Amino acid sequence: MADGDREAFGELYDTHAGALFGHAMVLTRRREDAEDLVQEAFVKLADRGVALLGIRGPGAYLHRMLRTAFIDRERHRAVVTEAAELAMDDPRGAREGPFDEADRVAIEAAVERLPIEQREVVLLHVIEGLTFREVAARTGAAMWTVASRYRLGISRLRAVLGTRR
Numbered sequence: 001m002a003d004g005d006r007e008a009f010g011e012l013y014d015t016h017a018g019a020l021f022g023h024a025m026v027l028t029r030r031r032e033d034a035e036d037l038v039q040e041a042f043v044k045l046a047d048r049g050v051a052l053l054g055i056r057g058p059g060a061y062l063h064r065m066l067r068t069a070f071i072d073r074e075r076h077r078a079v080v081t082e083a084a085e086l087a088m089d090d091p092r093g094a095r096e097g098p099f100d101e102a103d104r105v106a107i108e109a110a111v112e113r114l115p116i117e118q119r120e121v122v123l124l125h126v127i128e129g130l131t132f133r134e135v136a137a138r139t140g141a142a143m144w145t146v147a148s149r150y151r152l153g154i155s156r157l158r159a160v161l162g163t164r165r
Contacts, residue, residue, distance in 0.1 A: 027067070041062050
């Protein structure tokens with residue numbers, strides 16, 4: 001691929017696009033955003049050229065590129081959202097009541113408020129069913145870091161949602 005071999009790029013895409021899309025869906029939970037992130041990762045990879053010679057694990061490299069692109073988008077989105085909220089002066093409050101649609105909305109909102117690294121680990125572990133070792137391989141973080149992020153994320157969710165265990 002570093003030499004511009006289009007077949008090599010196609011093989012790499014065929015091998016890793018599905019897993020990247022699954023990872024992107026966990027991160028974004030929107031098909032369009034997930035597709036954009038996967039495309040962005042492969043475009044950036046194609047633009048690397050000779051720099052690709054030092055890459056030993058293209059799958060892990062692509063997952064890190066995807067995650068970095070997601071974090072960049074979320075940071076940008078957070079700045080835009082914060083500016084809009086300040087402009088509208090619309091503070092958000094927590095919801096109470098029986099477990100119903102309102103609770104689902106509150107849970108989703110609580111997950112959205114988690115730091116990106118914690119949200120990613122919680123969703124990959126809970127929704128995708130990946131082990132901490134698999135999450136570590138996908139995110140490029142150490143397994144103990146993944147476990148710590150998971151515990152912190154769950155702890156924050158419990159504090160926000162008022163649940164115990």
